[in-house]
Amino acid sequence: PEEKPRIIERIKHLLKERDAVLVAHYYVHPDIQDLAQETGGTVSDSLEMARFGHAHSGKTVVVAGVRFMGETAKILNPEKKVLMPDLNAECSLDLATPIDEFSKFCDAHPDRVVVVYANTSAAVKARADWMVTSSIAEKIVAHLHAQGKKILWAPDKHLGDYVQRVTGADMLMWNAACVVHDEFKAVQLEELKLLHPGAKVLVHPESPKAVIDLADAVGSTTGIIQAAERMKAKEYIVATDGGIIHQMRKRMPGVTFIEAPTAGKGATCQSCAHCPWMAMNGLHNLLAVLENPNPKNEVHVDPEIGRRARIPIERMLEFAK
Numbered sequence: 042p043e044e045k046p047r048i049i050e051r052i053k054h055l056l057k058e059r060d061a062v063l064v065a066h067y068y069v070h071p072d073i074q075d076l077a078q079e080t081g082g083t084v085s086d087s088l089e090m091a092r093f094g095h096a097h098s099g100k101t102v103v104v105a106g107v108r109f110m111g112e113t114a115k116i117l118n119p120e121k122k123v124l125m126p127d128l129n130a131e132c133s134l135d136l137a138t139p140i141d142e143f144s145k146f147c148d149a150h151p152d153r154v155v156v157v158y159a160n161t162s163a164a165v166k167a168r169a170d171w172m173v174t175s176s177i178a179e180k181i182v183a184h185l186h187a188q189g190k191k192i193l194w195a196p197d198k199h200l201g202d203y204v205q206r207v208t209g210a211d212m213l214m215w216n217a218a219c220v221v222h223d224e225f226k227a228v229q230l231e232e233l234k235l236l237h238p239g240a241k242v243l244v245h246p247e248s249p250k251a252v253i254d255l256a257d258a259v260g261s262t263t264g265i266i267q268a269a270e271r272m273k274a275k276e277y278i279v280a281t282d283g284g285i286i287h288q289m290r291k292r293m294p295g296v297t298f299i300e301a302p303t304a305g306k307g308a309t310c311q312s313c314a315h316c317p318w319m320a321m322n323g324l325h326n327l328l329a330v331l332e333n334p335n336p337k338n339e340v341h342v343d344p345e346i347g348r349r350a351r352i353p354i355e356r357m358l359e360f361a362k
């Protein structure tokens with residue numbers, strides 16, 4: 042532990058020396074979130090991570106998150122070096138959507154516009170018409186629905202169901218879930234609400250419907266933080282990865298944030314939900330990747346797949362403007 046300040050200083054120095062910017066997700070360790078903010082990088086949701094890495098002038102983008110986030114950065118910035126502390130940081134949604142099966146699913150429904158969540162491989166994105174993140178899925182699907190389009194949606198079934206309920210769009214769903222958010226349970230959440238009757242409930246839409254039904258606000262990670270800032274309650278129950286609470290406490294000092302309970306952990310659990318792949322990002326491997334950029338930490342996307350995958354991502358970024 043006493044060497045932590047030394048590691049942090051060394052990382053700061055190397056980021057400068059290598060003209061590199063650190064782009065982190067809210068679910069990574071608080072130390073890495075702080076480092077990103079203190080060094081001119083960002084900590085944000087998937088949409089903002091993509092935008093930020095794209096707009097930044099640095100020659101190298103270091104992505105502290107999971108692989109699809111690194112791939113998105115590479116697809117948008119093929120000329121830049123994109124590094125990740127651990128390329129084995131997967132996502133259960135990405136893993137549940139192999140390109141061969143997904144392609145067959147698309148081929149079987151040529152009348153549908155293919156909309157995929159950011160949490161997918163570059164190859165899956167290359168097969169899509171649109172890519173969306175949780176912060177913009179609802180708006181893009183509503184836009185397509187208004188044009189009379191039928192949608193093929195993949196991979197997150199809970200987010201898909203939520204967007205379907207809100208927009209009324211005709212959506213054919215792939216069947217996959219986030220292993221972290223799927224564990225939030227309504228029964229335990231109701232028990233926790235009884236213990237904190239004044240608390241407002243904030244829910245990420247990758248959670249099951251019964252949990253979303255108990256929400257005072259539903260949103261992406263950034264959306265959840267903004268909702269709390271708007272609602273100005275004294276107490277919140279947060280149903281997403283607990284990593285986000287670090288940012289919420291920083292931005293809203295004096296406010297109480299309680300983690301929503303997950304299956305089998307009881308109503309008052311601690312460290313209830315944490316993505317095992319986000320947890321692969323640590324100070325030691327972040328330092329190692331900067332000290333000794335190793336090919337095994339560099340994100341590569343096949344150029345032809347990258348060229349095709351860029352189209353649905355840019356469509357989303359253009360729509361989001």
Ligand code: 13P
Nearest residue numbers: 086087088174175261262
């Ligand atoms: P956000 O875009 O809301 O940050 O979601 C990313 C993610 O992986 C949530 O589990």
Ligand code: SF4
Nearest residue numbers: 107132133219221316
């Ligand atoms: Fe994927 Fe869930 Fe982890 Fe997000 S929290 S990266 S959706 S497994």
